[in-house]
Each structure stands twice: as structure tokens, then as C-alpha cells.
Amino acid sequence: MPRYKIxxxxxxxxxxxxQIQPHQRTIEQTLKTVVNRMAKDPDPAIPVIGSGRTDAGVHALNQVAHFDxxxxIPERSMVRALNSQLPLDIVVKKAEIVPKTFHARxxxxxxRYRYRVKxxxxxxxxxxxYTAHYKYPVDIAKMQQAAQDLVGTHDFTSFVASGSQAKSNVRTIYEAKVYHDEALDEIVFEFVGNGFLYNQVRIMVALLLEIGNGQRPLNDVKRVIAAKDRQQARMTAPASGLYLVDVSYDE
Amino acid sequence: MPRYKIxxxxxxxxxxxxQIQPHQRTIEQTLKTVVNRMAKDPDPAIPVIGSGRTDAGVHALNQVAHFDxxxxIPERSMVRALNSQLPLDIVVKKAEIVPKTFHARxxxxxxRYRYRVKxxxxxxxxxxxYTAHYKYPVDIAKMQQAAQDLVGTHDFTSFVASGSQAKSNVRTIYEAKVYHDEALDEIVFEFVGNGFLYNQVRIMVALLLEIGNGQRPLNDVKRVIAAKDRQQARMTAPASGLYLVDVSYDE
Incomplete structure (x- = not known):
């Protein structure tokens, strides 16, 4: 039973x-159905393990999963076989046979997450x-500066939605940037971290937009982090603007 | 009763x-419902006259319509009032009060039509x-050259889908170009004409792709036009790649 990383x-x-939910169309279920059909529907069914969840409406450019x-099947044939059965809103870009020690989660x-605002x-x-819509003027340089206060290891309790099952709210953000995408005329927020809490990116973006618009002072990120209180951040940017860009693994 | 061009x-x-069809969600019906609701549902209902039809799945960047x-209502307020009631897949960009002699059709x-291929x-x-997908290699310069044979006044009988109700199949194409859109990495076909027959643009694009891929000779456009026979062109590119870019009126 080779293990495939896709x-x-x-x-x-x-x-x-x-994530699989009863009576709902989910990415995990869609992949699992196709993989099991290709494997002649074994019992028990083969699970497909993703690197982590994304919410309804959130996109992925390079999500990762594994299954046995x-x-x-040669890697290229696996890609073609999966795509020939998947719906057009999921596309497998790569399949690799990996050691059994590899675990996608x-x-x-x-x-890396990206958030797009029009x-x-x-x-x-x-x-x-494919974006959030924000009609108020914002200062990108200001948001870029404020975003740097998110970089580092912090307790992100102020940035986690209720319903999170995380044991600890401490996460490390390695990189944060805010820039204008000329080609699409959109504002882009990008974050690289060792993991993100439930709705964390969307809450961070909503806060940065309020700073960019002048509703909050430039140094408000530090205060909100220190408060460890979800009431301080308040808004959550919509799912439509969020993309999981890629997931990194040890070589 | 002022006349508005939108x-x-x-x-x-x-x-x-x-076009309005029973039990279907159409652009004409969606606009007509909103306009009549804003006008307190007069009897008879106010018609909304578009510049012309577009098919299911075809997009528009600057479609034009008029209604009395x-x-x-000031022009800016009309734009805001319409957008506040329209669904998010239609957006009114401009409203102008025009003389009663103006007729959108x-x-x-x-x-001008644009066709996008990924x-x-x-x-x-x-x-x-938002594009058609074409996986075979194509030569853009070749398609650009072949497209010039479409320019001019021709009988486009070979390029009209069955079901067309046009009295004459003679149309004039003023401009045709094929280029690579760097920002989106897509091939773009663009045509300006005095009017287009049912499915004409999609049939022309399918033919040009076959020339670009070498399935047909470079000079095949001339032969197909001269044949006045729909069987010669055969394929129709999908609706998803097609955009009505704009409509021009006499000043």
C-alpha cells in the first residue's frame, strides 16, 4: 500500500x-469518494488526511493531503486518474509516493495564507x-507597518473565533506583508506561520483594514494581542477573500 | 417620464x-423586476430594453439597456438605488438621462466582444x-494572422448557429485581434463589429483555435466564409469564455 501525498x-x-460533515458537500468527502472508487471501494474506506481544515468559501492554491x-500507480497517472473523476472546482496538481512516516497534518x-481585498x-x-469587498479608503503602507506587530510568537487569544478546539493559542508568525497586486488591482495580505487558529487570518485582516482606514491607531495590534480578549478585535473578514497558498514539510 | 440609459x-x-424566459433566472428579468419595484410596480410594467441578447453563461463588462x-431621479442616485437591490452578479456602473430618441438596441x-482561453x-x-480551457498547444501569431481574414463585410452563414432568426447573415467586422494576456496568462480574442450573429464569436474562436493548433491550414478562414455552410466550421467554443465588452452609439 504506497502512501500518496497530493x-x-x-x-x-x-x-x-x-472537513467531512453529514449531508454537506465538502472537499475531504469529495476526495475520499474518488480515491475509494478508484480503489474499488474497500472496507473499511481509505481515509484522506488533509494538512488542516479550511472553512466554507475559503480557497486553496496548494493544499496537501495524504492517503494509502x-x-x-505511477505518480503522473494518479494525478490524471484523480482529475478525471473530480469536479472542476478541485484540481490535483501533483501526486508523490512518500514514506509511511509522512503525515499531511x-x-x-x-x-502560507493570502487574503485578497477589492x-x-x-x-x-x-x-x-474570490475577494472581500471593502469600499472605504485604506493606507497600504500603514497596514504593512502595523502587520509587523503580528510577526513573532504570541498568544493569539484575541484573534481566535469561538468554537476553536485548540489547546493553546500560542502561534508563531514568521512573515506578514500587505501589498497592492497591480495585475488584479487588489490589496493582498500574506502571512506565513507555524499554524493558524480558527478564523485567525480573517480576524487579523479585519483589524488591519480598520487600522488602514484610520478607525484604529497604528499601534493597536500590540494592544489587542496583549489584551488576550476576542472582544478587542471584533470583526472577521469574509471567507471569500482567503486562500491557503501552500504548506511546508520537513525535507 | 425620463429615459435612462444604463x-x-x-x-x-x-x-x-x-432574454426573459419563463421560470428562468435571466438578466432582463432581474433588471425589470428591480426597476418596476422602484417605480412602485406600475401596470403595464416598464420594459427594460437591452442592446442585444447574450447566451447562458456569457458575461458582460459594459452591457447597455434603457427604460422609461x-x-x-438623479443619475448617481439611480445607480445606487439599482445596485442596492440587484444581486451581486449584476452591477450597474453608470446611469444617464437620455433623449427619448435613444434606443439601446x-x-x-x-x-466589442472578448473571448478568454486558458x-x-x-x-x-x-x-x-470565466474562460474556456484548451489544452492543446496553439500558435498565437498564426491565429492573429488568420483572424484578419474575418475583417471586412462578409456573409457569415458558415458562422451562425441553427436557431438564429437573423434576416441577413451579412455583417461587418472592423477589427480582430488575438493576443496573450500576461497578467492572467490567458489567450484573448477580440472582435469589433456592427453586430454578431447567434454564436458567431464562439464559432469564429473555435475555428481560430483549430488553425492555431495546426488542425486546419492558415488560410482556412477564407474558404469557410466562401462556403456559406455551417458544417464547415463545426465547433462552438463554450459560453464561459465570452464577454460583451462594450456597445457604441452615435453621439
Whole structure:
């Protein structure tokens, strides 16, 4: 039973998130169904283990998962076989045969998330599912500066949604940046960390937008982190703007 | 009763096309419902006249329509009022009070269409509704050259889908170009003409792709036009890649 690591993208718009839930269309269930059909529906069913969950409406450019497969199929053929059965809103970009020690969730040590914001008076109909819309003026340089206060190892209790099952709220952010994407005329927030809490990126982005718009002072990130109180951050940016960009593993 | 000319964009993915059809979600019906609600539902209902139809799945960047409205509302307020009631896949960009002689369909004398094609082995999940996917290699310079044979006044009988109700198949194409869009890494076809027949742009694009891929000789456009026979062109590119870019009117 070789173990396959797959790297895949999805448009999260029509999924109720990554994780299997009864009577919902989820990414995990969609992959699991295809993998098990290809494996002639073994009993018990083969699980597909993702690097972590994404919420309903959240996208991925290079999400990672692994599964054990009963037949030895060349990597390129595995990619083609999966894509020929998956719906068009998921695409497998790569499949690799990996040692049994590889685990998509436990071995993930770094994740990169991107958040896209479109400005303008009205929602762009072509980007409504792929960005957040924010019509108030913002100062990108200010947000870039404020974002640096998120970098480092902090207790992110102020940035976690209720419903999180994390044992600890301490996480490390290695990199944070805010820039203007000229090609799409969108504001992009990017974060690299060793892991993120439930809704953490969306709460951080909402806070940075309030700073960029002048509703909060430039140094408010430090205060909110120190408060360890979810009431301090308040807003959550919508799922549609969020992308899991990639997941890093030890070599 | 001032007459309003409106310019609007839509994501055609979830519409059964522009024209009103029973039990279908169409752009014309969606606009008509909002305009009549704003006008306190007069009897008979106010019609909304578009510059022309677009098919199910076809998009528009600057479609034009007109309607007569019982109240005198400033142009900016009309834009805001319409957008506050329209679904997010239609956005009104401009409203202008125009003379009663203006007619969105009869006075339209030029239309620009764009067609987007994405290459790559697999469909891009984020562009699946906004481009066509063509996985075979194509020579853009060759398509650009072949497209010039479409320019001019021709009988486009070979390029009209069955079901067209046009009295004449003679149309004039003023401009045709094929280029690579670096920002989105897509191939773009663009046509300006005095009007286009049912499915004409999609049939022209399919033919040009076959030339670009070497399945047809470079000079095949001339032969197909001369044949006046729909069987010669055969393929129709999918609706998802097509955009009505703008409509020109006499000053």
C-alpha cells in the first residue's frame, strides 16, 4: 500500500469547507469518494488526511493531503486518474509516493495564507467569490507597518473565533506583508506561520483594514494581542477573500 | 417620464442568458423586476430594453439597456438605488438621462466582444466559469494572422448557429485581434463589429483555435466564409469564455 501525498487547488465557493460533515458537500468527502472508487471501494474506506481544515468559501492554491492506496500507480497517472473523476472546482496538481512516516497534518510545519481585498464603490461581480469587498479608503503602507506587530510568537487569544478546539493559542508568525497586486488591482495580505487558529487570518485582516482606514491607531495590534480578549478585535473578514497558498514539510 | 440609459456588468454563470424566459433566472428579468419595484410596480410594467441578447453563461463588462422611469431621479442616485437591490452578479456602473430618441438596441452601431482561453493540462478551478480551457498547444501569431481574414463585410452563414432568426447573415467586422494576456496568462480574442450573429464569436474562436493548433491550414478562414455552410466550421467554443465588452452609439 504506497502512501500518496497530493497537492491540490480548490475554489471553495461551493463547498461547506474541507472537513467531512453529514449531508454537506465538502472537499475531504469529495476526495475520499474518488480515491475509494478508484480503489474499488474497500472496507473499511481509505481515509484522506488533509494538512488542516479550511472553512466554507475559503480557497486553496496548494493544499496537501495524504492517503494509502492499495495499488501501485505511477505518480503522473494518479494525478490524471484523480482529475478525471473530480469536479472542476478541485484540481490535483501533483501526486508523490512518500514514506509511511509522512503525515499531511502532523508533519506540516509552515503554512502560507493570502487574503485578497477589492476596493471600489460596488462589488465586482467577477470577483465577488474570490475577494472581500471593502469600499472605504485604506493606507497600504500603514497596514504593512502595523502587520509587523503580528510577526513573532504570541498568544493569539484575541484573534481566535469561538468554537476553536485548540489547546493553546500560542502561534508563531514568521512573515506578514500587505501589498497592492497591480495585475488584479487588489490589496493582498500574506502571512506565513507555524499554524493558524480558527478564523485567525480573517480576524487579523479585519483589524488591519480598520487600522488602514484610520478607525484604529497604528499601534493597536500590540494592544489587542496583549489584551488576550476576542472582544478587542471584533470583526472577521469574509471567507471569500482567503486562500491557503501552500504548506511546508520537513525535507 | 425620463429615459435612462444604463451601463452594467454581469457574471453570466448563474443566468439562463439575457432574454426573459419563463421560470428562468435571466438578466432582463432581474433588471425589470428591480426597476418596476422602484417605480412602485406600475401596470403595464416598464420594459427594460437591452442592446442585444447574450447566451447562458456569457458575461458582460459594459452591457447597455434603457427604460422609461416615472420619477425624476438623479443619475448617481439611480445607480445606487439599482445596485442596492440587484444581486451581486449584476452591477450597474453608470446611469444617464437620455433623449427619448435613444434606443439601446436600434441605435447600437458597434459591439466589442472578448473571448478568454486558458491553457494547461487541467482546468483552472478559479477560472472555469470565466474562460474556456484548451489544452492543446496553439500558435498565437498564426491565429492573429488568420483572424484578419474575418475583417471586412462578409456573409457569415458558415458562422451562425441553427436557431438564429437573423434576416441577413451579412455583417461587418472592423477589427480582430488575438493576443496573450500576461497578467492572467490567458489567450484573448477580440472582435469589433456592427453586430454578431447567434454564436458567431464562439464559432469564429473555435475555428481560430483549430488553425492555431495546426488542425486546419492558415488560410482556412477564407474558404469557410466562401462556403456559406455551417458544417464547415463545426465547433462552438463554450459560453464561459465570452464577454460583451462594450456597445457604441452615435453621439
Amino acid at each position: 497537492t491540490f487547488a480548490y475554489d471553495g465557493t461551493k463547498f461547506a469547507g474541507f 492506496f492499495p495499488f501501485d 502532523y508533519n506540516a510545519h509552515k503554512k 476596493q471600489g464603490e460596488f462589488v465586482d461581480p467577477f470577483r465577488r467569490n | 451601463t452594467f456588468a454581469y457574471d453570466g454563470t448563474k443566468f439562463a442568458g439575457f 422611469f416615472p420619477f425624476d 436600434y441605435n447600437a452601431h458597434k459591439k 491553457q494547461g493540462e487541467f482546468v483552472d478551478p478559479f477560472r472555469r466559469n
